[in-house]
Amino acid sequence: SAxxxxxxxxxxxxxxxxxxxxxxxxxxxxxxxxxxxQPGQSLTLIATANQGSEATYESGFVIDKFPxxxxxxxxxxxxxxxxxxxxxxxxxxxxxxxxxxxxxxxxGPGTRLxxx
Amino acid sequence: xxKVEQNPLFLSMQEGKxxxxxxxxxxxxxxxxxxxxxxxxxxxxxxxxxxNGAVKQExxxxxxxxxxxxxxxxxxxxAVHDLSATYFCAVDSxxxxxxxxxxxxxxxLKVLA
Numbered sequence: 001s002a003x004x005x006x007x008x009x010x011x012x013x014x015x016x017x018x019x020x021x022x023x024x025x026x027x028x029x030x031x032x033x034x035x036x037x038q039p040g041q042s043l044t045l046i047a048t049a050n051q052g053s054e055a056t057y058e059s060g061f062v063i064d065k066f067p068x069x070x071x072x073x074x075x076x077x078x079x080x081x082x083x084x085x086x087x088x089x090x091x092x093x094x095x096x097x098x099x100x101x102x103x104x105x106x107x108g109p110g111t112r113l114x115x116x
Numbered sequence: 117x118x119k120v121e122q123n124p125l126f127l128s129m130q131e132g133k134x135x136x137x138x139x140x141x142x143x144x145x146x147x148x149x150x151x152x153x154x155x156x157x158x159x160x161x162x163x164x165x166x167x168n169g170a171v172k173q174e175x176x177x178x179x180x181x182x183x184x185x186x187x188x189x190x191x192x193x194x195a196v197h198d199l200s201a202t203y204f205c206a207v208d209s210x211x212x213x214x215x216x217x218x219x220x221x222x223x224x225l226k227v228l229a
Contacts, residue, residue: 099164104149
């Protein structure tokens, strides 16, 4: 299993600014994922971040808008750049780690972002 | 494109009743996951289903997987109010050199006392 923390837990930001979200894991993991979840909606994968390689972005998400760093096996950051109200959402970090019987995903508590 | 669909999207049921949530996915996948999300909270893993015919049970919830039909079910037995939450299924996929998880649309369950 894995225990994940995220900072900040929530923030209110002005449009045009940027916010960096941190994700810390209590064990070394290869695969980390960043998701966005808008109110009442499912999770949308933004990108996969593996240590030692560039993040892989999903369709509709670009590095200039959502730059990601993965400096080591326990830490990653996601930056939401040049924010607009449409970026208001919950951002979730997750990792793949060994569970009781198989590899599975574990999620951080999320960062609730409001852009005004 | 891999798609994961759940139905129903919303479910309101009386305590003590049984119901099933369905999860269909559009391509082959090795593993299927069920998660629970309470309002304002993150996702909690419920089940990992690894093979065709797999069945897992925990309390009043039972999950099954039919990989040939690309279908998983989450059955609720004698529902209680504490089961009110949103339930997501997810599958993993390895395509074009990328490994990722795809989530279903979610089923918002409300159990009425």
